Amino acid sequence: MTTLHHQTGNSVRRTPLLALLLASGASLALIAPSAAFAASDPAPAAPAAQTTAAEPTQAKDDTLTDIVVTASRSGAESLQKVPIAVSVVNVDQITKSNQGNLVDLAKFTPSLSITEGAPGFNKFNMRGLSTGGYASSDTSDRTLVAVYLDDTPISLQGQTPDLKVYDLERVEVLRGPQGTLFGAGSMAGTIRFVTAKPNLTKFFGTAEAGIATTEHGAASYNIRGMVNLPLVSDTLAVRANFYVGRDGGYIDNIGLRNKQNANSNNTYQGRVAVRWTPSSDLTVDGSITYERSIARGLNSAFSGLAPYTILTNGPEGTDDRFRLYQLGADYDAGFANLIVTGAYTDRAIGFDASVEPQIGYFFQDYGSPLTPRTDRYPLFEAPTAYSDALARSLPPEYYQIDQKLKDYMGEARLVSKSGGPLKWTVGVFYEQQDRHLRQDIPVPGFDTLSYMNTFYGPFNVPGGLYNSQTVDKAFQPNDIYSGLQDVNEHQFAAYADWTWHVTDRLDLTAGVRYFNFKEKYYLYSSGFYGVVNGVPLTTNATLKSNGFNPRGNISFKVNDDFLVYGEVAKGFRYGGGNQPVPLGSAGIAGQCTNDLASYGYTSAPLTFGPDKLWNYTIGEKAKLAGGRVTLNVSAYYIDWSDVQSRLRLNCSYFFTDNKGKITSKGLELETSVKATPELTLTLAGSYNSSTANGDIPTVGAFNGDRTPYYPQLTANFQAFYDRPVGSGEMHLQFGYQFQSSQNTTFNNFTTALVAGKLTATGPSQTFAVIPESHNLSASATYNIGNFEFGVYGNNLANGVTVTNIARATYYQVYQAGSRNTLARPRTIGLRAKVKF
Template sequence: MNGLTWARRMMVALALSTSSMALAQEAPAGDDSAAEAGEIIVTAQRREQSLLEVPVAVTALGGDQLAQRGISNSAQLGEAVPNLQINSPYGSTQPNFSLRGIGVANEYNSNQASPVGVYLDDVYLAPRTSHGMGLFDLDRIEVLRGPQGTLFGRNTTGGAINFITRKPNLSGTNGYVQLGYANFDTFTAQGAAEATLAEDVAGVRLAVNYAKGDGQIRNVFPGGRDAASVDTLQGRFSLRVKPIDTLDIVLRAYGGRDRGTQAAVHGLGAFRAGLGFFETNENRIGNNNTDAWGFSTNIALELSDRWSLASITSYDGGKQNLQQAADGSPLDLLDINWSSRYRQFSQELRTNYASDTIDFVGGLFYGWDRNITDNTFNLPLPPAGGFFQHYRQVRKSYAIFGQADITLAERLVLTLGARYTRDRSRYDDAFAFLFVGPVGGPLTPIATTVPCPGVAGTCAYNPAARFALADTNKALTGRIALSYTFDSGTLVYASYNRGYRAGAINGGGYTSSSGIGYIEPERVNAYELGIKGRTDDRVFTYAASAFYYDYSNQQLQDTRAGPVSFLVNAPASEVYGVELETTIQPTDALRINAALGWLKSRYKTLTLQGANLSGNDLPFAPELTGQLGLEWDVAEVAGGKITFAPNVVYSSRQFFSPFNNDNAPRTAQLNSELQQGANAKVNGTLSWSDDRITVRLFANNLFDRKTYGYGLDLRGAGFPYNFLVPSAPRTFGASVRFGF
């Protein structure tokens, strides 16, 4: 498609979208006074702005809106954000975020960085295991769609998701306690308490979240545990000190752990006979054990009315021990123990300058993260045995960045931004060996496979053998945008963004060192047109964007017989689409929100296992997604209001593999299984609330739609089945919240 043709199509799409008024919701953020005035304050450009003034495609969701939609975990965010898909082979653990078709594709190893940057209070979270967080005591969530190659941390070719927690407001005492119960014998409890130590000077806030419930997928194996259970505990402590008006310091500490059972697997077909969709027959349902903790310090100093400085320092850690029976049968065909330990440190220094004609943000960033992995793969080898894998990965990232919004004329603003990044990565202390031994039992090494250039089992066992590689990438990314604000307040903009994701190494290489090597960085050139605004009476708020991506070197997994996994680049792809968002409030008692995402993605050049996949869709990129919901204050009863809040979430077909319906030559692949057809799910809440108490009934997936959330080719790797993960069945329950 040439640039002129594309531009014409996008302009037509924008014209149709803004005239049809069929766009998605905007949610109130944390500034109460601004929210009351109808303003939504975000920090998408690292400074406070009204959402309607930001020339970026952003969805903002406040804590109350998340509760009304029944969203309690980051893995559910796709139900509220257009063109956002969230998938994982591990259930809600280690979610894979895909925005506008850009994600980790079919990659499942923990050492890969997410192309969609995930942040907690502006702190970049490197390990993907820590992304599967419970959502509690949040001020808001900001989802920025499109590459963020200027102002945000690392690896944001697809976008950025910033979870912003509530901080002490330095006035009075407040808090809440919420208790809930749902089917699958699920008990939930969360709460927060805030105390002001000195008015306008110092305050603390403590928040806790707990959930425990039985498995949602029934296991028919005699004495077997049910899959997809919940067992989580999280806590967060915040201290805010403002000794003088110009100095604001926020210190946070958090910790949490998950101990639920693994996601269910639909695997070997012979053992699916007679089972319902939400049932499995598995002899070894394992645990998804994860731990995460961290500390951060955010210091903001106002030097003058125009200048300010900010420092964000963090140190985080955690671990995962995912015990995954990956065959969905009572046989020991494929049992994996994914075990990794994480550490990370980051430091960002930022300065802001504002005048009548220019707003500038600039700074320095340093990030370090380490992943030490010990994986065990039990395979149907004679005698019982498999492979053990160990490696250490250390990444360092250095960046200098700046962005200026320059007022060229009244209401006409030019944005210029650039970021220079240097990424260094080292993969070392790596070894793997072939062993004999039962699942969960002692391992007896019989042959070294890493380092070993040949077929597994052909190199004698050498306990001292080690393998190491290193790589360095450099990139200049940035942003150019032109925006204009009409007298009515409507904002229109056109932008170009360049995104980058550092080169990566194959974390799945354990049968031979020949498949372990660094591959090229991802790059994306993104062009976007957008419009956002609202009517004078504030009844109708809208936003629309149209985009085109020239996407190169997507990093994806190529699994071959052996089983051997290779990390490869898809040389060239293109993605384009339209997003529409709106809120309509015709009366004080009725609020309607809607979102629509239309997406076309295809590989322009890709060959895997001898199969030409050029023209295939990118995985986890449905062509059409939509959300429609309302909040209706039905009546005033007993001093409170009854609110009915249903919503429906739609997705067209999505593929889980770059192969789509194609199969590699001379293999037993059946890739047509690796997809989920078009589906719609209905959720809803019914609540009564006054100034202090909220009682809520909820139902998610009300009509018990049977859908898959993830699929992986195992037939091509030599197994007689594919790996499919069913999504959650219908859940329903009630909660009561007391505020003080």
């Protein structure tokens, strides 16, 4: 059971902009590869680890620099020669504009949407594959977009760690299912953070500091550094980096919490990597990554209060501690390279919200004979309108979720050498994950102040009063709900991928992945909301699944600068266990029973199975105008079936079932043009139409309804200008990003099954439209010798405001409007960096 739903994602309208987007691409000849703005940095294609302070970062010619990726996991390849839809984000440009959070990645790549409610609480959506928001208490919610740090998956639905984009070679964004090489979590796509590796020959490093001011908010600061140290020349080296920063808050809390700029966030991050090459045939890499993020509030405010203002009576925030240990080796066996990697993840996640409006009715007077008091039920007369004073009188409802996650993974693969007619990769993968979630909702005074004592007491307990712990088996007295979820997962996979170079121009690729998955799921719930007749609800479930997921690809080189390709791939994700829904004839159990019956259920399913999709993509990659222009376009069509869709019941419980089909189709484009040796322009954008293919009763979707939490249109324009000034070099950067509006649900109706047919029964209380966003950013950097000085501004026109909306429903009289997630307003900062 959950009383607070955290949502994330995107949805939309607007079509005129598509014509403008296409016209702009054609007129500028601007349709770039997958590097929306990586191409703007004509630096040598060597890895970042090989760059020192003395080496230039900009080439002084009029052609775009080739970009190298490892997206196919078969070695480094030119981005323009990889026949899949992949984008590359240039980390140096992100750093210059101080846009180094996970959510910033969506600003520079098409078809990716990220919504963030707090650091480490986010959801990734790609290519319109979404059915709604995420529930912070649902351990069975499966990610659709996999996030990797090198070869290690780190994503968790709604809670992917917010690692700062720093000291990386690049970020690769692969669009479309990548199940053959990256597994079940990559059903919609994959994001890869490729770290900079230690340099075995050179000592160098950087140190940087920055400060910023945010409109409506407090000051921010950060310091970061990196050092590369060869210990044994050409044999052993270490590379270490750190980041310490504070993002000033911009939400004021006027409740009993009473704190200005309440949503500040402190981040501590570090990584130590070691590279050892005992021989020319063997390279061993090991690393430890640590991240701690402590947010003192959530990025949300109430729409009925002054801008950037919320009223809660208890603290809110997140606390995320992430530790990752990685070890890998690459051995040249002559005929192929043997690559072995292993990793252990140890993570603890805390989430706190104060949602007392949702339990206000416990403390109100339901009958005129009763006189409100301050020490017992009732606290106040039943209100007819919202009042700040009344909201402050509610006892805090401490909505608390704590999770511990331990993950072990190992992988081994053989990658053939280039040069022959057949290129292949074969591998095996194993992962075990243990996840423990503890949910608790203590409310001070609940046992003695709530209507429980009037409606259900006295109980046979000391004093004749209701006691949450003794009566409803909660973890402690004054608990509305207590719950545990334990998940143990094992998965094994074997995969193979072959490319046949039929001719110098024609390549045929086929791949397949076999998977075998098992999950054990245990749930315990207690407290008033988690019992039936005083008996806690429990679930013990076991889920197994196995199968094959194939892909095929054909590519043809029209010439050395023009590639066309087509791909078909199957995507999948595992199923899971459901939280129980209470059944009965009265109270919450009776309401849940009636809710289930309205959707054709006699009880909630114990488990749900995998869902799957088929993705069809055609695309092209081209270099034009003698290498001064790149143009990459891809179009896709997706059939998604047995969709894992969550049914939220009015009794506040939910469960997931495999219901319905969704069809998604769209167009993606990227272009870069080297207008002059000093000026580079890039444009990236996407159009998506993702709709229900037939009615989907579990989410109240009618045939043709657009999927929620996904924008129909996205666009990103960047301009980069570099030229010598005095004895140094000036770098200017300007950016504009657009996202069209999104809906929070499929439609604006409540629904039920009437005679077996999905029927609208009235207006929805949860439907909302997230407005379109217009983000303007700019930065100026001056390099002189080993020093770099910069100024930057983000969200300069405050064109990005509301990024998510959770409307108040039955508790509207206790809350000042909707709970809106707000983007950071206009921010201007300074930064200074030294290389050594």
